[in-house]
Amino acid sequence: MRTKARKEQGAKCPPGGEGLLRLYYACLENARVLLEEAELLLKPGSAARAFALAFTAYEEIGKSQVVADFYNDQVAESEFASAFRLHHLKLAYLERVVRLSAGTLLEGTIEYDVRKLNPLTGRRNDALYVNYVNGFEPRSPADAITRDQAQEMIDAGYEELESIARAEELNGRIGSKGLFK
Numbered sequence: 039m040r041t042k043a044r045k046e047q048g049a050k051c052p053p054g055g056e057g058l059l060r061l062y063y064a065c066l067e068n069a070r071v072l073l074e075e076a077e078l079l080l081k082p083g084s085a086a087r088a089f090a091l092a093f094t095a096y097e098e099i100g101k102s103q104v105v106a107d108f109y110n111d112q113v114a115e116s117e118f119a120s121a122f123r124l125h126h127l128k129l130a131y132l133e134r135v136v137r138l139s140a141g142t143l144l145e146g147t148i149e150y151d152v153r154k155l156n157p158l159t160g161r162r163n164d165a166l167y168v169n170y171v172n173g174f175e176p177r178s179p180a181d182a183i184t185r186d187q188a189q190e191m192i193d194a195g196y197e198e199l200e201s202i203a204r205a206e207e208l209n210g211r212i213g214s215k216g217l218f219k
Contacts, residue, residue: 039136039146039214041107043114050111058109062212065102066199069095073195076188085188086179090165092191093158099198100128106213112148129156132198136218148214161187 072095080088104121107113120127127150134150163169164182171177205216 039148039218040112041114041117041148041150043117044112045147047114053108053111055109058105059212062102062105062109065098065105066202069098069102069195070199072098073192073199076192076195080185080188080192083185085185086165086183089183089188089191090162090179092188092195093162093165095195096132096158096191096198097125097128099195099202100130100132102202103134103213104128104131106216107148110211110213110215112214124152125159126152126156129159130154134214136214146218158191161191 072091076088076091076095079091101121104113104118104127108115108118117127121131130150130152133154134148136146137149138146161183164177165179165188167179169177169182202217205219206212209216209219211219
């Protein structure tokens with residue numbers, strides 16, 4: 039199973055290597071730390087900033103999955119590089135699916151849609167930037183993001199981390215190979 043871009047890239051040796059494994063685990067660890075820091079911000083009532091950090095952790099988890107799939111030779115090098123620059127790719131990759139080719143159970147395609155706007159992106163912007171409503175009335179991040187929204191984002195990040203850890207433990211693999219075995 040590979041992405042369309044990886045299939046179009048043609049034959050290539052799998053990247054593999056300890057460096058990519060270290061990078062994968064560094065992304066997951068950074069996500070965990072960001073979630074812990076989001077929890078610390080939420081305690082004194084900084085819901086907007088807590089949401090922004092938790093959202094960033096969520097993106098970091100998405101990036102970890104692209105790194106894992108690059109390690110496993112399932113994504114193209116261009117997709118790997120984009121995961122370090124493009125927010126929408128990291129979010130889209132967390133929602134990836136595997137489509138099986140007709141007539142075979144062995145060859146699937148990893149699909150994700152970077153054009154699909156994640157509704158959380160708007161909330162992340164609300165958590166960081168002043169916006170306006172009704173006749174240019176300012177709406178501050180503190181007014182836009184609730185404690186419950188921040189907690190939901192933190193919980194979503196932890197749930198993703200737990201799902202990934204569970205798949206690794208059960209399947210002995212990382213990335214899509216662990217999640218879709």
